[in-house]
Amino acid sequence: MITKDDIVEWLKATAVVLEENAQYLTDLDSPIGDADHGINMDRGFKTVLSKLPAVVDKDIGTILKTTGMALVTSVGGAGGPLYGSFFMEAGKAVAGKMELSNEDLVNLIDAGLKGVVRIGKTNLNDKTMVDAIHPALEALRQAFADGKDTIEALRLMTDAAYKGMKATIPMLAKKGRASYVGERSIGHQDPGATSAYLILRTLMETIESRYRSK
Amino acid sequence: MKKLINKPEDVVKEELEGIALAHPDLVKVHFNPNFIYRADAPVKGKVAIVSGGGSGHEPMHGGFVGPGMLDAACPGQIFTSPTPDQMLAATKMVDGGAGVLYIVKNYSGDIMNFHMAADMAREEGIRVLSVLIDDDVAVKDSLYTSGRRGVGTTVLAEKICGAAAEKGYDLKSLADLCRKIEVNGRSMGMALTPCTVPAVGRPTFELGEDEMEIGIGIHGEPGRERMKLKTADEITEMLALSIIEDPPYRRIVREFDEKKGDWVEFELESPPFKPGDRVLAFVNSMGGTPDIELYIVYRKLHEICEKKGLKIVRNLIGRYITSLEMQGCSITLLRMDDEMIELWDAPVRTAALRWGM
Numbered sequence: 001m002i003t004k005d006d007i008v009e010w011l012k013a014t015a016v017v018l019e020e021n022a023q024y025l026t027d028l029d030s031p032i033g034d035a036d037h038g039i040n041m042d043r044g045f046k047t048v049l050s051k052l053p054a055v056v057d058k059d060i061g062t063i064l065k066t067t068g069m070a071l072v073t074s075v076g077g078a079g080g081p082l083y084g085s086f087f088m089e090a091g092k093a094v095a096g097k098m099e100l101s102n103e104d105l106v107n108l109i110d111a112g113l114k115g116v117v118r119i120g121k122t123n124l125n126d127k128t129m130v131d132a133i134h135p136a137l138e139a140l141r142q143a144f145a146d147g148k149d150t151i152e153a154l155r156l157m158t159d160a161a162y163k164g165m166k167a168t169i170p171m172l173a174k175k176g177r178a179s180y181v182g183e184r185s186i187g188h189q190d191p192g193a194t195s196a197y198l199i200l201r202t203l204m205e206t207i208e209s210r211y212r213s214k
Numbered sequence: 215m216k217k218l219i220n221k222p223e224d225v226v227k228e229e230l231e232g233i234a235l236a237h238p239d240l241v242k243v244h245f246n247p248n249f250i251y252r253a254d255a256p257v258k259g260k261v262a263i264v265s266g267g268g269s270g271h272e273p274m275h276g277g278f279v280g281p282g283m284l285d286a287a288c289p290g291q292i293f294t295s296p297t298p299d300q301m302l303a304a305t306k307m308v309d310g311g312a313g314v315l316y317i318v319k320n321y322s323g324d325i326m327n328f329h330m331a332a333d334m335a336r337e338e339g340i341r342v343l344s345v346l347i348d349d350d351v352a353v354k355d356s357l358y359t360s361g362r363r364g365v366g367t368t369v370l371a372e373k374i375c376g377a378a379a380e381k382g383y384d385l386k387s388l389a390d391l392c393r394k395i396e397v398n399g400r401s402m403g404m405a406l407t408p409c410t411v412p413a414v415g416r417p418t419f420e421l422g423e424d425e426m427e428i429g430i431g432i433h434g435e436p437g438r439e440r441m442k443l444k445t446a447d448e449i450t451e452m453l454a455l456s457i458i459e460d461p462p463y464r465r466i467v468r469e470f471d472e473k474k475g476d477w478v479e480f481e482l483e484s485p486p487f488k489p490g491d492r493v494l495a496f497v498n499s500m501g502g503t504p505d506i507e508l509y510i511v512y513r514k515l516h517e518i519c520e521k522k523g524l525k526i527v528r529n530l531i532g533r534y535i536t537s538l539e540m541q542g543c544s545i546t547l548l549r550m551d552d553e554m555i556e557l558w559d560a561p562v563r564t565a566a567l568r569w570g571m
Contacts, residue, residue, distance in 0.1 A: 026414060034293045034433040035414050043291075072330065073247075076268075076294040081326035119326050176322045179359035180352075181436055 002100040002150065002207060007060050008052060010206040011067055015045035017202050018195065028191040032178040037079060037191040044075035044083065059098055064091030064108075078176055079192065082116050082129065089115030102144045102153065109137045120175065127173040127185060129192035136161035136200050151211060154204035158197075165189065165197040215415045217539075222412035226269045226289060233276055237565050240280040247297070249304035250276040251286040256310040261379045261388050262286070264304050265317040265372060267324055268293040270411070271432055274369060274535045277566030283376035284564075285314075292411050292538070293433040295323030301331030305340055313341035313385035317371055317392060319364025320348035321433075325468075329477070332470060343385055345392040346467050347371055349399045349546065351460045352429030352438045361465050363431045366496050366546030367399030369534045370558075373567060377560035389469075391557075395548065397484040400457045402429065403544030404449060405500060409434045409537050426542075428452065432500075434537050446507065450514035453545045458487050458522050487549065489523025494530065494558065496546035501536035503543050508532065511543055519547075528558055534566065 018025075018041045025038030048070045055066045064087045072084030093111035094104050113133045116122065122130045139160030143153035166189065173185035176192070219225050226248070233250060234243035241250050249266075256262065265275045266288030275287035285308035290296035305314050314335065318328045325346070332342040347364035375392050383391065405427040408417040411434065418434035421427060426449070429438030444452075463484040471478040487493070497512045499505075508531050519526050527550055535544070550558070561570030 030414075030418060031436070034435050035411060035418050036291070036294050039413050040291070040294060073297045073299045076290045076297050076327070077323035078295070078321075078326055080295070080297055080323070081330055119329070120322070173359075175360055177360075177431075177433065177435055180363065180431060180438075182359075182438060184436065 002105060004060050004063065004098050006207055006210055007063055008056055009210065010203050011045075011048055011052060011063070013206050014199050014202045015049050017198050018042050018045045021198055025191050025195055028189055028194055032173065032181055032185045032188045033191060034177055036077065037195065040075045040077055040079050041083075041195050044071045044080065047071070047074035059096050060100060061091045061093075061095035061097060064088070064094065067091070078120070079195075081119050082192070085115035085119045086112035102150060105150070106137070106141050106144065109133070109140065113137055122175050125171060126175045127168045127171040127178060127190045127193070128175050129190070129196040131168050131171070131190065132161045132164040132193040132196040132200070135164040151204075151208050154207055158201045158204040161197040161200045165193040168193045215410050215412070217410070217412055219412055222415070225412050226291060229269070229272075230276075230289070233565070240563065240565060241276075244303065244307065247300040247303050249286050249288045249300050249307070250279050251304060251307050252279055252281070255285055255308040257285070258310045259312055260310050261312045261383060261385050262305075262308040262310055262314045263317060263372065263375055263379055263388075264288070264301065264308065264314055265368070266290070266296045266301060266304075266328075267319055267321070268295055268433065270538045271536050273533070273566035275372070278369070278372050278376075278564050280562070280564035281571065282380055282560060282562030282564070283372055283567065292413065295321065295327045298327050298331040298334060301328060302334045305331065305335045305342065306338070309340050313343070315375065315379075315385060315388050315392065316342060316344035317368065317375065318344050318346050319368055320346050320361055321363065322360050324364075341385055341472070343389040343470055343472070345389050345396060345469065347396050347399075348465065349396070349401045350431065351400050351402050351456050351463075352431075362463070365403060365432055366401035366498055366535055366544050367395065367548060370399060370494060370496060370530070370546065370548050371395040373562060374554055374557045376562065377557040380560065381557070391553075393482070395554065397482060398549035399546060400460055400484070400487075401544055401546040402453045402456045403432070403437075403500065403542060404428045404453060405430045405437065405537075405540050405542035406443070407502065407541040409501065409540040411538070430500075430537075430542065432535060432537050434540060446510045447514045450511045450545070451518060454515050454518045457545060457547050458518070458524065460486060462486055487522070487524060487547065490525075491523075492525050492527045492550045492555075493519065494528040494548040494550050495519065495526045496530045496548070498535055498544045498546065499533040500540040500542040500544065501533065502539045502541035505532065508543060511545070515545060527555060
């Protein structure tokens with residue numbers, strides 16, 4: 001079971017991770033984008049931090065929807081609507097819940113991914129965050145089908161997200177600003193897939209450390 | 215990094231404070247969420263025009279707010295799209311009861327944020343239509359990219375549509391006019407130097423002393439191709455011919471259909487230029503290129519247009535849609551008809567574009 005408090009800790013830890021990786025994400029964005037992804041995500045999750053205290057006692061759905069709204073209004077660029085939609089749709093999928101079953105967890109990420117695809121009109125292999133989230137979701141689903149426990153399943157999800165992120169390196173970008181540099185986008189890891197991997201890895205690490213300490 | 219700034223994180227806020235102090239007769243500035251709007255807004259019964267985009271392209275869009283052009287402009291962080299809460303607040307501030315037209319440049323971020331804002335505004339009972347500008351011929355196809363970027367034609371669309379709104383065009387006619395401008399305009403840009411985003415602190419790409427970047431957008435991003443520096447005449451020819459010889463361009467666009475009450479997708483085609491066309495020729499500085507060089511470019515552009523049978527009936531030369539301090543230029547050609555010429559000549563009174571009033 002993943003609790004409301006676990007989710008809050010995940011979001012707080014994500015803010016720390018994105019701050020630490022702001023320069024790294026921006027460096028990835030420089031050759032194929034406009035060098036602002038790290039700065040934008042850092043600003044976005046700092047805004048999330050400022051909105052969390054008002055909803056920490058609410059259900060997970062409300063916490064995630066608040067996170068999405070905070071990102072939409074503070075990130076800007078494409079990252080704002082994309083990550084905003086991810087968290088808002090994820091929140092709708094688990095509305096009212098104070099705890100998440102394994103099935104809820106799959107539904108949460110599935111709804112988030114669908115939100116991203118709808119507003120971004122993004123397909124797999126377009127060299128976007130979808131290339132990290134989609135395999136992560138499939139791995140999570142498979143892990144639960146294979147009878148793995150939550151932590152093991154989250155580890156497998158994170159591995160898949162990592163592979164998905166790395167798989168963007170040889171891809172030709174077909175969406176977003178990276179698509180404008182044409183062939184030159186080949187050979188660069190996608191910053192959006194990277195931030196998506198970091199967010200999912202932080203979920204795994206948060207749950208792992210909280211369960212280990214319990 | 216050498217810039218006339220205080221702190222990188224205060225650049226946009228302090229710029230807006232300066233604009234508010236400099237042009238109180240024209241505009242007011244709203245903070246948190248940030249937007250610039252006409253001092254006399256809302257203008258009752260007139261369709262309002264709202265645009266916006268990342269900062270760093272000044273004078274676009276804030277410098278185009280005023281009678282005869284935009285009703286409001288939403289500035290994002292530098293090179294980053296503004297957010298839906300800014301657009302929604304601006305929309306509510308300037309809606310004079312006749313609806314609001316969004317002029318949106320084709321960038322994933324701008325499209326998604328304006329899309330969310332339009333949906334929110336409609337939920338609050340305000341009629342909103344949006345038209346996309348995608349005129350950058352440096353992007354060849356729309357199948358493997360997010361399509362052509364919105365560049366120079368945006369400035370011309372804002373001027374012409376602004377005049378039409380003053381004349382009393384209704385929302386639907388204004389959107390139709392904007393789409394007509396969109397399919398008749400084409401642009402291409404080049405850079406001699408990169409630019410530096412204050413919060414990043416170093417240039418967005420590296421360019422050798424003897425190199426240039428052809429087919430750039432307006433966000434300091436690298437272009438389509440890097441090559442050895444050439445003369446002004448050769449560069450002008452490269453840009454102008456890319457525009458004039460560009461084949462018909464087809465793409466799928468998404469707009470809101472008021473009858474269906476939903477977003478719909480349809481195909482839009484830009485016809486190529488042909489001898490006999492009347493055009494507006496727009497030579498634009500990317501920020502760091504001085505007028506003296508722009509006129510050298512215009513001189514050659516005029517010669518090429520004449521040779522190709524295009525008649526330049528109006529022109530615009532200067533710094534209007536920029537990438538911070540980047541050196542380089544863009545050329546835009548817009549096919550004009552009588553309606554567009556009359557609206558282009560109509561009075562406009564903004565910080566950056568002003569004639570007739």
